Amino acid sequence: MKNSGAASMLETGADAEMPILRAARPLMTLTEQIAERIFAAITNGDYVPGERIREEMLAEQFEVSRGPVREALRMLEKDSVVRILPNRGAHVTRLSVKEVGDIFEIRRDLVGAMVRRMGDRNGTLIAGIEPEVRELEALAKEPGAGDAYLEASIRLGRLLADGSGNERLAEILSSLVRQTRRYSMLGLATAARRTESARIWRAALECLKAGDANGAAAAVESLIDTSRREAITQLEAQGRADDDVPLGR
DSSP states (O other), rough: OHHHHHHHHHHTOTTTTTTOTTSOOOOOHHHHHHHHHHHHHHHHHOOOOEEEEEEHHHHHHHOOOOOHHHHHHHHHHHTTEEEEEEEEEEEOOOOOHHHHHHHHHHHHHHHHHHHTTTTTTTHHHHEEEEEEEHHHHHTTTTTHHHHHHHHHHHHHHHEEEEEEEHHHHHHHHHHHHHHHHHHHHTOOEEEHHHHHHHHHHHHHHHHTTTTHHHHHHHHHHHHHHHHHHHHHHHHHHHOOOOOOOOOOO
């Protein structure tokens, strides 16, 4: 199949084993689509931390040349999802307690500052996020809805970023979301955590409705902090908190 056919396959999500993320932008280049597929495979556990991602295998799977695959891996490296080593190729980055703390701290501070600066520009934003918060509350009641809950929470975060009116900030936060996605999966691994998360999102929404930007900011900061703490707890329980383990395979 030619590259144009591969692009069609990627756009339609024909490869069920590596689905395009629902939150992906609707119009993406072939390279961006491949990056999303690789990223989905990593977050789904098809690649374990430290594992090598082989360009030639992905090029064959997607029926494209190795060039778009290589560019997709470089794109993921910028978001700290993979690390490209000289003469050793791309490897999935390892989860670490330190990285969780660093990235979540940056994300919390940026999101908090962003919400505080929104002021009274909340009418359209509230209309957009209210149905999403209701969906979170419904998903929190479903024991097996962890993946769907995560996707909905990511969409909510993106709506907040888009509502800031600062496109550059929205891009930075989008990158941080990609970097912390695996950690967020750990932070929302239990039904109890998802219930708590939905409660905090509701509190943030009610603050926005009341014109309390500081209260809304404090809520989203709390949301990110609790996710960070739970992710660290999960990492430590799994014995995956060692930053010094060399990359393998």
